[in-house]
Each structure stands twice: as structure tokens, then as C-alpha cells.
Amino acid sequence: MGKRRGFRLFPRERWRALRVEKSVRRVLPRSLLGRSLLIVLFPLLITQGIALELYYGNFLRVVSRRLTSSVTAEIVLSLNALERLKNPADKEWFVAQAREQLQLIEIWRPGEKLSRVGSTHVLGPMDDDLVRSLSQAISYPFFISWRHFHHTVRIYIQLPDGVLEIDTPRKRLDMGQIWLFVAWTVGSTLLLFTIAGLFMRNQVRAIRQLALAAEQFGMGRDIGPIRPAGAQEVRKAAVAFNRMQDRITRFVGQRTGVLAGVSHDLRTPLTRLRLSLAMMPREGAVCAEVMTQDLNEMIGDIAEMEHMIDSYLAFARGEGSxxxxxxxxxxxxxxxxxxxxxxxxxxxxxxxxxxxxxxxxxxxxxxxxxxxxxxxxxxxxxxxxxxxxxxxxxxxxxxxxxxxxxxxxxxxxxxxxxxxxxxxxxxxxxxxxxxxxxxxxxxxxxxxxxxxxxxxxxxxx
Known part of the structure; x- marks a missing residue:
């Protein structure tokens, strides 16, 4: 088959790009207000996302690793001390010291077994950081419950002869400011987006009024001057529209006056021509002399009419071309x-x-x-x-x-x-x-x- 004349072949990538472009156009809003809000929303989301990642990915994780490492070191210290202290009185003394000095509440449950290992999950990196830190520090199975108590994190450690329960304050591991930061991020985004939406709505309203006024004026309706509103550029457009409307109205009025005056101004020389022709002598010796005088007068009237017509045409034609x-x-x-x-x-x-x-x-x-x-x-x-x-x-x-x-x-x-x-x-x-x-x-x-x-x-x- 020969190639059709006038048919241009596109590469496959070009067709794929065209389909993607059409799909994007279907999704994007068609109104100026919708597109303007998207222009505001995308930078806001990107900026807040970058800020959240910087906070969550750097500061929060560094602090979380340091807090979990500190708690893990105290737990390892407790395990080592309880293994070396053989006297029950010494163990009780150490448990009391751990409660007072380290804020660790330790309960020994002999003969029990853990039903599961690992950790429950909460918002933030502290749960994963604590699991990682304990896995590296101790060789015993353990389970971490973040939801057992509201202000306490309970850690179960499986020892050879029982389970050791350790309660530590949640504030030593959890940075509660993450909720405040997330709330501030979401709230500020919504607030700025709402303010931008209200502002853009006012700007678009002024543009819509200008478009409506242009449409009505184009249909020949006398709408009068519009009130400039909105941004400086929109106000300038409204002022320019008012000037244009005034010039067009004045132009049309003057041209209408010209058309109305043409018949009046041309009637006088036409009447003189008609009278001259009606009174022109048809016979007699003086016919040639009188006719010559009348012809000269008629030529003058014709020249006057030509001058009038040239002026009318110049006035009606304008100089816009x-x-x-x-x-x-x-x-x-x-x-x-x-x-x-x-x-x-x-x-x-x-x-x-x-x-x-x-x-x-x-x-x-x-x-x-x-x-x-x-x-x-x-x-x-x-x-x-x-x-x-x-x-x-x-x-x-x-x-x-x-x-x-x-x-x-x-x-x-x-x-x-x-x-x-x-x-x-x-x-x-x-x-x-x-x-x-x-x-x-x-x-x-x-x-x-x-x-x-x-x-x-x-x-x-």
C-alpha cells in the first residue's frame, strides 16, 4: 500500500504523549477559578510535604533513635543486674531503685510464656526504633505494647524461667508534638487554600463581569460604563473597556448623524440643479448665453456636492486601516x-x-x-x-x-x-x-x- 498524500505518520511515543495530554485535559478544570486554585494548591501541598518530610525524616527520627537507645540501655542494665544479683533482697532493692531513679516499673512473673513477639504500631518512628534497638541489645524474645495504657509503654521480655514486665513512661519514647505539627500542616494548608479561594473568586468575578459586559455590548445593548474591580490588571482592562465603549458609541453616533445629514445637505444643490434645468430657456437668441451661465452654476453646484461627498466619505471611512x-x-x-x-x-x-x-x-x-x-x-x-x-x-x-x-x-x-x-x-x-x-x-x-x-x-x- 502506498502512503496517502497529506497523511503524516507519528511515532508511537508521540501518540502516547497525545493520549496522556488529552487525559490530563479531561481531568483539569476548565474554569479560570478552578485552574487558579490548582496553581495555589499544588505548591502548598509540595511545600508542606517537604516540611513534613524534613521534620519526620530528620529531626523526629534522630530524636526517636536517641530516646529509644536511652531506654534500651536502662533495660539492659536492669537485666544484667537482676541476673548477677542472687539475693532476693538485693533484687527487690534494685527494682525499687529502678522505679525511683530510672522510672522503670519491673514486675517478675515466673513460669509464664509470651504468646506473641514484636510490637503494636503507632504513628511515628518510635515503635520501629525501639524494636530495632532491643533486638540489637538483648537476645531474648520480647513484645512491646503501646496501647495497653495511655501514658505507659509495657515491654514483655521472655527470660528462661519467666517473663519480665517493664513499664516505662510513654513520654520518654513518644514525641507528642508530631500531632501538633501534622495538625498545623493540614490546618495551615486548608486556611491558606480557603483564603486563596476567596481572593481568586473575587478576581474571577471581576473578569466574569467584564466578559458579560463585553457580550452585552456586542449584542447592541446599552449597559453603560462598568465599575472597575479586582486586581490592578483587571481594573485597567475595565477602564480600557469603558473607553472603548465610549469611543465606539461616539463613533456610531457620529456616523449616524452623518447619514442623517447627507440628505439634508445634498438637497440644496440638487434643488438648485432642478430649478436651473426647469427654468432653462428652450428657444430664443439669448438661449445660448443663458444656458452657458446656468451650466456654470450647475458645474459649481456639482463641485460643491463632490466636496461634500468627499468629506462625508472621509468622515464615515475613518482612518483605522x-x-x-x-x-x-x-x-x-x-x-x-x-x-x-x-x-x-x-x-x-x-x-x-x-x-x-x-x-x-x-x-x-x-x-x-x-x-x-x-x-x-x-x-x-x-x-x-x-x-x-x-x-x-x-x-x-x-x-x-x-x-x-x-x-x-x-x-x-x-x-x-x-x-x-x-x-x-x-x-x-x-x-x-x-x-x-x-x-x-x-x-x-x-x-x-x-x-x-x-x-x-x-x-x-
């Missing part, structure tokens, strides 16, 4: 000024800080500055252009010596179809402002030093 570039400001402005002078704009001076760069869409900014120059030319004003670096960006200022715009009308003329002194489509300043805002900046109208209009453009880094 052009990529942002790092542009040197001085040659860029000199190029813009050269084009403006060819269009009969009087630019008196250009003042730019040397070595100044800005991030911009060059064609869009040419359109914005061209609209500002065109406004100045239409009002018979000359222009002074300047640019300098400011905190966080670049400031470009266009000053003219025209009639200016009163402060109370500056906010109004930035709306679509609003003209400062009549004439034009009322879109020049609006388009320029939208272009600057699309760069993340802002445009402000002020009074120029010569009494005209100052337009300040701010472009962020």
Missing part, C-alpha cells in the same frame, strides 16, 4: 506645510524641536492637519505651526490670526455639520478630532496669541 509608524516630526510637518502652501495656505512659520519623533498614522495626520489648514485658508488667516515634546507624548499646535471661535461655541463646532462662521460642511474639525482620538490622543481649541484660533493636538507615545 493604516498602520501606526514611528515618524520624525520635523520632516513630516515640512512635507505637510509644502502641500498646504501649494493649496494657497499661508504658513508663516514652522517651529519644531529637533530630533522629535511621534507614533502616528502619517496619511491620517496629513488629513487632520490639512483640514485645519483649510479652515484657516477659508477664513483668510495665516498659520504658525509648532511642535514640541511634552510629558508622555508630542504636542502639535496650529495657530492662526483669523476671527477665532468664541469659547462658548468651541464644543459645538466639534460636532458634525457645525461650522464656526458658516460655509463648508462642518466636518473639518470633527474629522481632525476623530483622527487624533483614534491615535489615543486629544484635540483642544484655545485662543491664539494673535486673537485667532489655536488648535492643540496631543499624540501619546
Amino acid at each position: 493604516e498602520s501606526v509608524q514611528r515618524v520624525e516630526v520635523q520632516p513630516f510637518l515640512e512635507d505637510v506645510v509644502s502641500a498646504a502652501r501649494r493649496a494657497n495656505v499661508h504658513v508663516r512659520a514652522v517651529v519644531v524641536e529637533p530630533g522629535l519623533f511621534a507614533h502616528m498614522r502619517p496619511d491620517a495626520m496629513r488629513r487632520a492637519l490639512g483640514n485645519l489648514f483649510d479652515n484657516a485658508r477659508r477664513h483668510g488667516a495665516s498659520v504658525v505651526l509648532s511642535a514640541r515634546a511634552v510629558a508622555g507624548g508630542v504636542s502639535i499646535v496650529v495657530d492662526d490670526n483669523g476671527p477665532g471661535i468664541p469659547p462658548e461655541r468651541r464644543a459645538k463646532v466639534l460636532r458634525a455639520f457645525e461650522s464656526g462662521h458658516g460655509g463648508g460642511t462642518g466636518l473639518g474639525l470633527t474629522i481632525a478630532r476623530d483622527i487624533v482620538r483614534a491615535h489615543g490622543g486629544e484635540m483642544e481649541l484655545e485662543s491664539a496669541p494673535e486673537g485667532g484660533l489655536r488648535v492643540r493636538l496631543y499624540l501619546p507615545d
Whole structure:
């Protein structure tokens, strides 16, 4: 069989790795909260496990071996002394001394036999350590009962003629702190995990609110600005979403206003064309002269309509398709000024800080500055252009010596179809402002030093 075209063969190890990866994905939680809690839980368990192993494997075992060795040495001493002392009175004296000085309670049970050997088991290494130590120290069978009494460990030693019972305090062998350490380990893990869960839940709630707001806004519902909450990054995302929502709402509103105003603005030149055609003389000697005048007027109306349509298209099209570039400001402005002078704009001076760069869409900014120059030319004003670096960006200022715009009308003329002194489509300043805002900046109208209009453009880094 030939190999199928387009079918890629994987090694067996690759398929096995893919199956393991799919199995892990099925087990892992799908939500951000669940995965975040796993990220918190795994380091906690590993850290506590390492701490427990260090305590249990090193400190506890070392201390346990030392304690069991001490008790074993005392038991061996007791066995050796009881074997050498033949007098019953001497044996009783030694047993009493062992009770008082060594805390060993010894009871001799002659003739008895052990039923089992070894040890019962408890938590910790002390049971195994004591069995190991006694096995190395004595050759007799023995049995250790850790559960016979709560505070006592009983050791049965099988001697040739009976059983020796030895009771020793449990505290000499058992380190009760292990329970406290285990409780602290488990309790601290649960406490930290609970705190982390509550904290992560608040963070995830803020992300869910942001996702819900984006979903509702995408469906065209007016939800208003959302309240920033959660971590700093989530708050920044919420603030950015509010700004985006405001810009989109403003964008849609302006484009809707353009569509509503197109029919109104185009109706006037169309009406003049219709009247001119209706009143055009059909016969007579003056027909050619009158027709020539009417045709010139109609050509002017058509040119006006073309200018309006170009402005509407520029406003509705936006400038979002052009990529942002790092542009040197001085040659860029000199190029813009050269084009403006060819269009009969009087630019008196250009003042730019040397070595100044800005991030911009060059064609869009040419359109914005061209609209500002065109406004100045239409009002018979000359222009002074300047640019300098400011905190966080670049400031470009266009000053003219025209009639200016009163402060109370500056906010109004930035709306679509609003003209400062009549004439034009009322879109020049609006388009320029939208272009600057699309760069993340802002445009402000002020009074120029010569009494005209100052337009300040701010472009962020």
C-alpha cells in the first residue's frame, strides 16, 4: 500500500504523549477559578510535604533513635543486674531503685510464656526504633505494647524461667508534638487554600463581569460604563473597556448623524440643479448665453456636492486601516506645510524641536492637519505651526490670526455639520478630532496669541 498524500505518520511515543495530554485535559478544570486554585494548591501541598518530610525524616527520627537507645540501655542494665544479683533482697532493692531513679516499673512473673513477639504500631518512628534497638541489645524474645495504657509503654521480655514486665513512661519514647505539627500542616494548608479561594473568586468575578459586559455590548445593548474591580490588571482592562465603549458609541453616533445629514445637505444643490434645468430657456437668441451661465452654476453646484461627498466619505471611512509608524516630526510637518502652501495656505512659520519623533498614522495626520489648514485658508488667516515634546507624548499646535471661535461655541463646532462662521460642511474639525482620538490622543481649541484660533493636538507615545 502506498502512503496517502497529506497523511503524516507519528511515532508511537508521540501518540502516547497525545493520549496522556488529552487525559490530563479531561481531568483539569476548565474554569479560570478552578485552574487558579490548582496553581495555589499544588505548591502548598509540595511545600508542606517537604516540611513534613524534613521534620519526620530528620529531626523526629534522630530524636526517636536517641530516646529509644536511652531506654534500651536502662533495660539492659536492669537485666544484667537482676541476673548477677542472687539475693532476693538485693533484687527487690534494685527494682525499687529502678522505679525511683530510672522510672522503670519491673514486675517478675515466673513460669509464664509470651504468646506473641514484636510490637503494636503507632504513628511515628518510635515503635520501629525501639524494636530495632532491643533486638540489637538483648537476645531474648520480647513484645512491646503501646496501647495497653495511655501514658505507659509495657515491654514483655521472655527470660528462661519467666517473663519480665517493664513499664516505662510513654513520654520518654513518644514525641507528642508530631500531632501538633501534622495538625498545623493540614490546618495551615486548608486556611491558606480557603483564603486563596476567596481572593481568586473575587478576581474571577471581576473578569466574569467584564466578559458579560463585553457580550452585552456586542449584542447592541446599552449597559453603560462598568465599575472597575479586582486586581490592578483587571481594573485597567475595565477602564480600557469603558473607553472603548465610549469611543465606539461616539463613533456610531457620529456616523449616524452623518447619514442623517447627507440628505439634508445634498438637497440644496440638487434643488438648485432642478430649478436651473426647469427654468432653462428652450428657444430664443439669448438661449445660448443663458444656458452657458446656468451650466456654470450647475458645474459649481456639482463641485460643491463632490466636496461634500468627499468629506462625508472621509468622515464615515475613518482612518483605522493604516498602520501606526514611528515618524520624525520635523520632516513630516515640512512635507505637510509644502502641500498646504501649494493649496494657497499661508504658513508663516514652522517651529519644531529637533530630533522629535511621534507614533502616528502619517496619511491620517496629513488629513487632520490639512483640514485645519483649510479652515484657516477659508477664513483668510495665516498659520504658525509648532511642535514640541511634552510629558508622555508630542504636542502639535496650529495657530492662526483669523476671527477665532468664541469659547462658548468651541464644543459645538466639534460636532458634525457645525461650522464656526458658516460655509463648508462642518466636518473639518470633527474629522481632525476623530483622527487624533483614534491615535489615543486629544484635540483642544484655545485662543491664539494673535486673537485667532489655536488648535492643540496631543499624540501619546
